[in-house]
Structure formats: C-alpha cells, structure tokens
Amino acid sequence: MVDRLKPMHLSIVGGDPLVRFRELELLIPLLLGRGIHVQIVTSAFRTMGASWASLERLHIVVSIDGLQPEHDIRRAPATYQRILRNIVGQKVTVHCTITGQMMKRPGYLAEFLEFWAPRPEIKKVWFSLFTPQIGDQLPEMLTPQERTQAIADMLQLRRKYPKLDMPEVVIQQFASPPHSPEDCIFALTTQTLSADLETKITPCQFGGKPDCASCGCMASMGLASIGAHKLGGILAVGTIFKSSHKIGQKRAQSRLRHQVKNPLLILPVDKERCNTEEQRRSP
Numbered sequence: 001m002v003d004r005l006k007p008m009h010l011s012i013v014g015g016d017p018l019v020r021f022r023e024l025e026l027l028i029p030l031l032l033g034r035g036i037h038v039q040i041v042t043s044a045f046r047t048m049g050a051s052w053a054s055l056e057r058l059h060i061v062v063s064i065d066g067l068q069p070e071h072d073i074r075r076a077p078a079t080y081q082r083i084l085r086n087i088v089g090q091k092v093t094v095h096c097t098i099t100g101q102m103m104k105r106p107g108y109l110a111e112f113l114e115f116w117a118p119r120p121e122i123k124k125v126w127f128s129l130f131t132p133q134i135g136d137q138l139p140e141m142l143t144p145q146e147r148t149q150a151i152a153d154m155l156q157l158r159r160k161y162p163k164l165d166m167p168e169v170v171i172q173q174f175a176s177p178p179h180s181p182e183d184c185i186f187a188l189t190t191q192t193l194s195a196d197l198e199t200k201i202t203p204c205q206f207g208g209k210p211d212c213a214s215c216g217c218m219a220s221m222g223l224a225s226i227g228a229h230k231l232g233g234i235l236a237v238g239t240i241f242k243s244s245h246k247i248g249q250k251r252a253q254s255r256l257r258h259q260v261k262n263p264l265l266i267l268p269v270d271k272e273r274c275n276t277e278e279q280r281r282s283p
C-alpha cells in the first residue's frame with residue numbers, strides 16, 4: 001500500500017498503535033527506509049522503543065485530554081502517572097484537543113502548558129479544537145465565544161511557551177475554517193484508511209459528516225493558512241492548488257474509466273461505527 005500510494009507522511013493512529021508494539025518495531029524501519037516521515041499517535045499507555053527518540057523522521061505524538069483530573073478519568077489506564085513513566089528517554093509532542101469544558105475554566109490552557117512544557121521529554125505542544133459532526137450537541141463543543149477565547153489564549157501563550165509549536169497564522173486560521181471538505185486542502189491532500197488498509201475514511205480523518213464550520217483540526221488549519229497566502233499579494237496559493245487538484249481529479253477519473261476494477265473500495269464512513277472519540281481528537 002505504501003509503495004503504491006508513496007506518501008510523504010504517514011500517521012498511524014488508534015485505537016492505540018502501541019497495542020501492536022512488536023509489529024511497529026518491524027514496520028518503522030521499513031517506512032523510514034523509504035524516506036517517509038512517520039507519526040505515531042498514542043496514549044503512551046506503555047513504553048516505546050528504546051531507539052525511537054533517536055530516529056530521524058519518526059514523530060511520537062501523545063494525546064492528552066487536559067489536566068490530570070479530567071485526563072485520568074477519560075483515559076485510564078493511560079493516566080498522567082503512566083505517561084510520565086513511559087515517555088522517559090523519549091522526545092514526544094503533546095497533543096491536546098481543547099473542549100468546551102476546558103474553556104469554561106479561565107487559565108486552563110496556561111495550566112496545561114505550565115505542567116507539560118518544562119519537561120525535557122516534551123519536544124512540542126500542539127492544540128486542536130474539538131470537531132463535532134453536523135447536528136451534534138455535545139458538552140465538548142466550543143461556543144463561538146469559547147472558540148474566540150481559545151484563539152486569543154493560544155496567541156498569547158505561544159509567546160511565553162516556545163514549545164507551543166503553532167505559528168500565529170495557523171492559530172488565526174481557526175477563526176475561519178474551511179467551508180466544506182471540497183474547500184479543505186487537508187482533506188484534498190490526505191488519505192485516511194481504516195485498519196483493513198482498504199476502506200477509505202471520507203471526507204477526512206474525522207469520517208462521517210464533520211462540521212467543517214467548527215473544524216478544530218490543527219493540520220487542516222496549517223494547510224489552510226498556506227492556502228490563504230497570496231502570491232505577489234494577488235493570487236491565493238489555495239486557488240492555484242484547487243484548480244490544479246480539479247485537473248488532476250479529471251485526469252484520474254478518465255484513467256479510472258479505462259480500468260477494469262477499482263482496487264480500493266470507497267465507502268462513506270458510518271458516524272456511529274467509525275467516528276470514534278479518537279478520530280474526533282486526532283491531530
């Protein structure tokens with residue numbers, strides 16, 4: 001699959017990829033040997049490979065759901081205590097998805113950074129915002145005011161905590177997320193496959209019918225901010241990209257018409273079955 005799709009970056013997410021630790025130990029060198037950047041997104045419920053910290057192009061992202069009391073309830077057995085023990089000797093990125101509950105407590109993000117940023121094992125900290133599905137009514141969802149406050153907090157905190165590795169333009173992009181998957185450069189440039197390595201998860205890693213207007217995916221905002229950049233102050237990079245993508249799509253469709261069989265089964269993902277909490281929170 002990797003040799004056919006030739007990705008530049010491959011993200012392995014859960015469940016928890018560390019459940020298959022032995023397979024990962026075999027897989028990682030093969031992927032890195034192909035020049036691919038590999039990202040493992042884990043809860044750090046167990047220890048990682050002793051050599052992982054020194055492997056170039058291998059990135060470990062540890063998902064942490066807020067401060068210890070909230071995180072430990074939600075993520076046990078991957079509690080704070082266990083994470084702290086299991087990341088010793090590693091270089092990891094901490095990823096936290098900001099929820100409505102967190103934003104109801106002023107200073108929450110600062111406290112989070114105060115705890116994690118000074119630790120030597122922490123290379124970077126990333127924040128995303130909770131992304132609902134269309135029609136969801138969940139306590140994790142941010143109100144428009146909370147979203148604005150989260151953006152303001154991140155802009156301020158990145159100055160105090162350089163490990164908050166989120167450029168200003170990316171944080172500001174949370175204020176104007178893509179309108180739809182067709183408008184989302186991230187969705188157009190990535191491919192998410194389920195564990196059978198065949199079924200495509202569409203339209204993006206969240207699956208189902210994600211509410212793009214409330215999208216909080218940091219990676220999506222990163223690419224959107226590049227798309228918003230205007231070449232020569234006139235033409236947005238995103239406009240060029242989307243035109244080029246449409247031409248590519250037409251050519252691909254024309255090629256497909258000449259193929260006997262589509263090698264990939266493309267299925268829209270059912271919200272209840274596939275839009276897991278982990279997917280909603282993935283970086």
Ligand code: SF4
Nearest residue numbers: 181184204210212215
């Ligand atoms: S990443 Fe965000 S903006 Fe892009 S398709 Fe998914 S929900 Fe929509």
